[in-house]
Amino acid sequence: MANYTLEEKDSFVVLGFGTELKSDYTDYMGINKEKADFWNKVNEDGTLDTLKTVADNDYIFIVNEAVNNKMMHYAGVMTKETLPDATRVIQFPKGEYVVVKGEAETAKDLHETLTGKAFGEALPEAQDVAYVGGPNTSVEMGKRDGKVYGEMWIPVVRK
Template identity: 45%
Template sequence: MSDFHVEQQEAFTVLGIQKELTSNYTDFAGLAAEKQAFWQIINENGQLERLKMLAISDELFFVNEAVDNKMMYYVGVRADKMDSKADRLIQFPVGEYVVVLSQGDDTYSLSESVINETFGSVLGQVSGYAYVGGPNGVSITGSGDNLNAKMFVPVVQQ
């Protein structure tokens, strides 16, 4: 089980490469396959490395967001301006967030693991707060087999 808490978070922006997820939101295998294929493509074609050159921190983000009634998935970096190497600037507003911490040894697998645990278990354990929608994302830091994940889910007090 991952550690989690609620904390006040300053606003930040993620510059992301996007993928529209077309599987039904309850088709977890289909969504996982789409995300995995996207991760593989951006690693193989150099998009991810080009994006990392624009980062203002060493964090790599995996972001989920509903945009115009579409499920969007982004791989991104913390940035403060738009660039042609990316598709979107994703705004994480100032506010309260459930923050879920985890560790692992594979970037993509760790991100998926903490997302699944957060929405499958953790949010049900957080009392007095409700998820408000908006972007949620996982920040991965570290290297090799010593990776740290920090999931951000915006919430409001009930």
């Protein structure tokens, strides 16, 4: 049984730099490698640091979204500003979200843990709501006791 809550959120915007995931959606190893390569790149080339300069808070957003039949993956921050090279301004709708909380040793482990719990446990258990697409995000919120903590936010509608 997944530990999740349903929370009402105001609409918000995440500014992101992204990459298209080219692996088949059932190829978890391929997708995870593409994501890891992307995160290594944005950490090493300063992209993530650049995003942090315009952020409204200290949260790092790891966004997955289908755009024009492509699986996209973004590093982002919540902001009303923009950057000239940013890949996308991602609009999250006002409404209910399935929220799964967690912590892990690394940001990568946190994202994988939250994604697994959210899509593998919480959504199947949430009988009154359904995920109908749109962007979803894991949110790295900070560190405590040597671990990274955060939440997965998935917009849902009432059935």
